[in-house]
Amino acid sequence: MSTFFQQVVNGISLGSTYAVFAMGCTLIFGVLNIVNMAQGALFMGGAYLGLEAARLGLPAPLALVVALLGGGVLGVLSDLIVFRTLRARGGHRWMGLVASLALARVMVGLAQEIFGTQVQRYPPSAFLSIAWEIGGVRIQLLQVVIVVVSVVLMALLAITLQRSSTGRAIRTVAFSEDVARIVGVPVGRTIMATFFLAGALAGAAGMLLGNLFNVVSPFMGDQMLVKGLTVIILGGLGNVPGAVAGGFLLGLIEVFSVAYVSSSFRDAIGFGLIFLILLVKPTGLFSRVEDRRA
Numbered sequence: 001m002s003t004f005f006q007q008v009v010n011g012i013s014l015g016s017t018y019a020v021f022a023m024g025c026t027l028i029f030g031v032l033n034i035v036n037m038a039q040g041a042l043f044m045g046g047a048y049l050g051l052e053a054a055r056l057g058l059p060a061p062l063a064l065v066v067a068l069l070g071g072g073v074l075g076v077l078s079d080l081i082v083f084r085t086l087r088a089r090g091g092h093r094w095m096g097l098v099a100s101l102a103l104a105r106v107m108v109g110l111a112q113e114i115f116g117t118q119v120q121r122y123p124p125s126a127f128l129s130i131a132w133e134i135g136g137v138r139i140q141l142l143q144v145v146i147v148v149v150s151v152v153l154m155a156l157l158a159i160t161l162q163r164s165s166t167g168r169a170i171r172t173v174a175f176s177e178d179v180a181r182i183v184g185v186p187v188g189r190t191i192m193a194t195f196f197l198a199g200a201l202a203g204a205a206g207m208l209l210g211n212l213f214n215v216v217s218p219f220m221g222d223q224m225l226v227k228g229l230t231v232i233i234l235g236g237l238g239n240v241p242g243a244v245a246g247g248f249l250l251g252l253i254e255v256f257s258v259a260y261v262s263s264s265f266r267d268a269i270g271f272g273l274i275f276l277i278l279l280v281k282p283t284g285l286f287s288r289v290e291d292r293r294a
Contacts, residue, residue, distance in 0.1 A: 002136030007255045013143035013212060015251020016150035021205035021224060022231035022243040023157060024075075024198035030238030031174040031194045037100040038078045039202050040225030041107035044218060046071035046203025047210035048115060054123050064149065064207055071203015072196040078103060079195040084188070104221070111218035120216045128211070146208050153204060154244055157197065161240070166193050174238075234274050235286045242286030249285075250274070 021043060028036050050067035058066065082099045130141040161167035169190040172180045180187050209224070210216045231250055235242025257269040277285060 003259060005135070005137045007259045008252070009137060009139055009143060011252035011255040012248065013146050013251075014209075014255060015248035016147045017205050017209040017212065017247075018227055018231055018251050019244040019247025020150050020153055020201050020208065022228045022235070022247045023154065023240055024201035024205075025228045026232040026235070026238055026240055026243040027157075027170075027194060027201075028198045029232060030240065031170055032083070032191065033238075034083065034096050035100075035229070036078060036083075036195075036198070037097055037225065038082070038104040038107065039198065039228060040221030040223075041104040042071050042074045042078070042199045042202035042221070043206040043209075043224050044111060044216075044221035045074050045107065046206035047216045047220060048111060048206075049203065050207030050210065051120060051122055051216050060125065060128065060145075060211075064204060067207035068200045068204040071206065072200035074107075075195040075197075075199015075202065076192055078199070079192055083195075084191075104225075108218050108221070115218065117218060121214045122211055122216070142211060146212055149204070149208060153201065157201070157240070160197070166190070170194055230271060230274055234277065234284055236284030239284065239286055242284060245286050246284070 021039070024042075025036070025039050028034060028039075046067040049070035050063045053063035053066040054060065078100060082103055083096050086096050086099065128140075128142045128145065132139050132141075159167075161170060169180070169185045170193065172183065172185050173187055173190045173194075177187055180190070205224075206220070210220070227250060231246040232239075232243050234249065235244070235246030253269065253273055254266050257263075257266045261269060
């Protein structure tokens with residue numbers, strides 16, 4: 001029984017990082033109906049920025065702020081370089097998908113040149129190495145911190161979207177850009193704010209997952225992008241609460257697959273179950289049917 005609860009703890013800590021990353025992906029999709037294929041590269045960039053900040057001696061909370069803000073800036077740059085240019089020229093959103101994929105490859109190449117191709121690790125921390133054993137279940141302080149930080153980020157995003165002027169502007173643009181312009185919403189700045197929030201979430205998730213496995217590499221964003229897209233499809237396209245639930249669900253599926261089947265089948269079982277779920281409910285488990293009215 002202790003094995004079961006151990007995997008629940010592991011799955012929650014892993015799933016919380018998936019949920020943070022997926023919130024950024026689904027935020028952009030929900031607002032602009034596009035997929036930013038550079039999100040995985042922003043995730044990787046945040047992990048490296050947090051790593052360099054930690055190596056400079058900054059405490060973990062400040063290193064996380066560096067990863068978060070750095071990811072946000074990179075998100076804004078992805079909009080300025082790719083999506084804003086295409087919007088100005090009337091490009092189809094699928095062109096943005098291909099262009100952002102190219103941008104991701106460029107960012108991975110730059111990371112290889114700057115940091116090398118070898119796996120790098122965060123400096124050891126005596127504080128985060130603390131762990132407790134409760135009823136045969138080992139709970140690391142690092143896992144607790146990751147879950148708490150993830151929940152705080154989720155709550156801050158929810159408050160921002162629901163109660164701030166920026167959040168109201170984002171929701172208006174998500175409803176209709178034309179309506180947003182009519183009521184005086186600065187659409188360009190609002191889209192930029194959306195990319196900043198999505199990039200910040202990706203950067204924070206990069207540092208959190210990098211610490212959880214203590215592995216940072218230029219290629220870490222590729223697999224995370226696939227998982228993020230899987231989660232937002234599972235949770236319902238454009239549904240932020242669904243992305244959170246889907247992230248935790250995928251994390252639990254993966255760790256239980258490793259514990260009770262085989263690590264070789266972790267991704268196969270996780271994606272296979274998701275495929276079966278989508279066959280039953282193609283709109284995702286947590287999607288909502290909404291009527292748009294002008």
